[in-house]
Each structure stands twice: as C-alpha cells, then as structure tokens.
Amino acid sequence: MQIKESGRLWLAAVVLGISSMGVNADTLGIYAGVSVWNAGLSGDVQSGPEVVDVENELGFDDDTFVQAYVAFEHPVPAVPNFRLQYTELSQSANGSLTKTFDGVTFTGDVASDIDLTHTDLIAYWRLLDNVVNLDLGIQARIFDGEVIIRESGSGDQSVNEIDEVVPMLYGGVGIDLPLTGLSVGANVAGLKYDDNQLVDVTARINYEIAVVGVEAGYRRINVELDDVSDISADLTLGGPYVGVTVHF
Secondary structure (H helix, E strand, O other), X not given: OOOOHHHHHHHHHHHHHHHHHOOOOOOOEEEEEEEEEEEEEEEEXXXXXXXXXXXXXXXXXXXXXXXXXXXXXXXXXXXXXXXXEEEOOEEEEEEEEOOEEOOEEOOEEEEEEEEOOEEEEEEEEEEEEXXXXXXXEEEEEEEOEEEEEEEOOOOOXXXXXXXXXXXXXXXXXXXXXXXXXXXXXXXXEEEEEOOEEEXXXXXXXXXXXXXXXXXXXXXEEEEEEEEEOOEEEEEEEEEEEEEEEEEO
C-alpha cells in the first residue's frame, strides 16, 4: 500500500501541531501487556474481474491470535511517549473456489493462508493526564506477510506478498475510576486516502491490583483497498480479547 506525498505532508503537519501542545505524563512509567484475541475474518478480496468471499469460498472462520505491547511514558515536555505492539494474525483455511484470482483460474478445492501479522510503532503526546487521559500521535504499522491460495491436486497457486509500512494517526482516551482499581479506555488508529482506508479500534476495561492487572476488551480492524498492487478488498477482522497487564 502506497501513500501519496500529500498524505505524508499532512501527517507531518499534524505531528508538529500535536508536539507543540503535548504535556505528557507526570512521572516515568513502563506499561506492558499480553492477550489472546478471538477474531473472525469476513469480507471479500478481488484481483481481476471476480470477487472472492473469504468466509463462504475460502473457508476462513474465527481463530485465536496473540497480542502484546510495551509502552514508555515520561514527563519531558514536547518529547513523545512511545509504544511498541505486536499482533500475530496468521491463519489457514480450506474452501472451494471456481473463480479467477490474480490471473490464476481455480476450479475446485483450495487451501489458503493469510498472514497479516504486524508490528506497530507509536509516538504519542499526552494532552490530558488526570482522571481523564487523552493521547494523540502517529503510528507506523509494519506488515510482513502474504496471501496464498492453492488448488488441491493441480498445484496452481496465487501468492501475494504483503511487505508494507502504513502510517496512521493515533488517538487514545482513558478514564481511571478512583479508589476502585478499575479503568476504561479506547484507542483508534486510522488512515484514509482516495478510496483506501485502514481503521483499527479497541475498547477495553482493566482491573489493576498493585502493578498487575486483568484486561478485557474488543478490537476491530477494517481494511478497504481500491486496486492497490492489483488487489481490491473490503475486509473486517474483529472480536473480544482478554489478557494481563503490568505497570511500573
């Protein structure tokens, strides 16, 4: 996926504006967490004249994936806080396809692999830091995966590499409920240009005792592509997750 030069300039202008406003955290802090995400893939992909349904034709269904993150916050004005997160999104399925995709004509049973595993690098500024927290920043999503469709028996296959860095805007809000150990929050990252769109939304609730917490939430990713590297897509991946967190 390629972003236009105007998009890069727009993101740069937003970063400069946010950095001039940022107040950051009051103290140093390290946050980390790991969770399991039960998500289902739905929608369609197209490479050529025919649309392929990833559920009904390729056979993709709900699966369990691993998510993890670590974040560092500090009180230095104008310097962003940083968050590194990883999402494992590798899934295999079996289905039946009688269509042409990526120049290959399939006429029967197929085995498919979709790997949308990615790493996110996030730089953000804390604009509010009390009972209500408000973060704004930028996010770079690094994909290193592939989409493979193989026809059983014939050996015919379509292979599309996914090796992209996608810049997005990032925002997060959190509310700490005093004296309860409970907090709720949400964050969203997204990019839209022309008819292409990537939006990633997470809502969560966390209960923390001392430095250890239990977190549950819901995450949803929407991807819309219009003839990017000869592929068009309208995909949704979403579901609940549960995990543990630590905060030092």
